[in-house]
């Protein structure tokens with residue numbers, strides 16, 4: 001049964017100079033509780049597609065539905081994490097995590113306790129009163145995750161959340177993220193251009209091609225790899241087989257592109 | 260890891276001594292220049308190298324300061340000018356930030372108003388003096404308006420530019436939580452541009468002095484600007500120089516105060 005559905009989404013960016021098509025007729029459906037990756041080269045419209053799902057921009061054509069109802073009726077169900085953490089430097093960690101409830105005008109003692117519990121969950125309860133610039137990149141990204149989870153979104157949109165981190169921190173955080181999300185039974189969409197990350201973390205992979213952004217291929221990650229944590233998954237032979245397959249597809253796309 | 264305290268390293272002691280000596284030399288020459296200036300002025304005036312009627316002399320200015328302090332007229336005029344300057348500065352700065360907010364809030368408004376802002380910004384505001392006085396009547400109102408109007412547009416433009424430069428992604432985060440435009444302003448745009456807003460203070464305080472003194476030139480019957488004009492009319496240049504010395508002194512104090520305020524505020528917000 002499909003949960004989140006994109007139906008014939010196209011998007012054009014208009015400016016005085018030109019009309020540029022970023023997305024062309026993208027349709028896909030995602031089941032509840034699944035982890036989906038959108039994989040593709042730079043400029044293929046991944047961020048645009050996520051922004052459309054998050055309702056930050058309105059698609060030129062097509063519709064996004066959750067349980068067959070238009071997303072507009074579900075605006076609070078979606079959490080969005082950006083490429084970098086974008087914690088507010090003038091707010092303490094605790095206040096950063098509480099920004100969602102604050103904007104909704106629901107900031108109570110209860111919410112503060114929930115925020116503290118979430119920070120404990122991401123092993124950061126000792127930094128509540130510090131400011132973002134006193135934290136490392138990995139810690140900041142974990143705070144950003146806590147901030148996103150604060151409003152209990154059913155769907156999490158992750159736009160290359162690990163791209164600014166060093167490799168080791170990135171692997172640890174991948175593990176952590178997968179654990180958190182399956183524990184809270186979240187549906188998640190991860191945007192990335194890292195093939196390994198897509199395979200290690202997700203259940204489904206949509207390979208995108210650029211100019212204009214389209215879905216080229218839908219792959220399902222084999223059960224044996226899914227069961228493993230992202231770090232373990234990277235050692236499994238099936239992981240490598242899938243990696244090679246995607247690699248080949250992407251190289252072919254690249255060659256078509258340059259012709 | 261050993262963290263040895265090296266504060267008594269012999270070379271470090273020499274370094275500190277050198278530093279102290281350098282500071283001493285600088286201060287010494289500053290004092291020398293100050294004394295030489297006033298001494299030369301005094302001598303030149305006493306011995307008639309310069310016309311004492313026009314250039315007065317430090318001792319005469321000093322004597323006037325003493326008598327004016329005793330009869331209370333110093334405090335009376337000084338108070339008025341300082342009040343007008345502070346009021347002009349506050350109103351001008353606040354109005355500037357408010358205008359910047361309106362420009363940010365409505366793209367259409369900012370597009371429409373843009374050419375007028377350019378013209379008004381380029382216009383030497385003191386040229387509006389006579390009109391302001393006719394409209395508001397000769398008095399505090401007109402003078403404070405002069406002090407305010409001279410800094411309002413330029414601070415609006417600087418602050419608006421600051422609002423505009425705030426990283427879009429911070430706003431995206433708020434949008435994803437469903438924030439309203441006002442919330443975006445309060446939570447992100449304003450705090451992110453506070454350093455820019457504060458940086459306009461120093462410039463504005465200087466501009467307000469210009470506006471207020473010119474305003475007093477035009478209408479006032481009290482205040483330091485008035486004393487300058489009055490002294491000029493009755494050919495009492497001791498009075499002119501006395502006012503000038505007071506203005507220089509006050510403007511420097513106010514500038515320093517704003518500089519400290521700036522430092523303090525910046526420490527608080529970041």
Ligand SMILES: Nc1ncnc2c1ncn2[C@@H]1O[C@H](COP(=O)(O)OP(=O)(O)OP(=O)(O)O)[C@@H](O)[C@H]1O
Pocket residue numbers: 013014020021022041042043044045046047048049193
């Ligand atoms: N605001 C905009 N105005 C005009 N064109 C845009 C805008 N944003 C994106 N584009 C264009 O749309 C296309 C898709 O951009 P998008 O940011 O979605 O790519 P992406 O897949 O997220 O890339 P990356 O991996 O580099 O983040 C690009 O060709 C880009 O130039």
Ligand SMILES: [Mg+2]
Pocket residue numbers: 046047048159
């Ligand atoms: Mg992107």
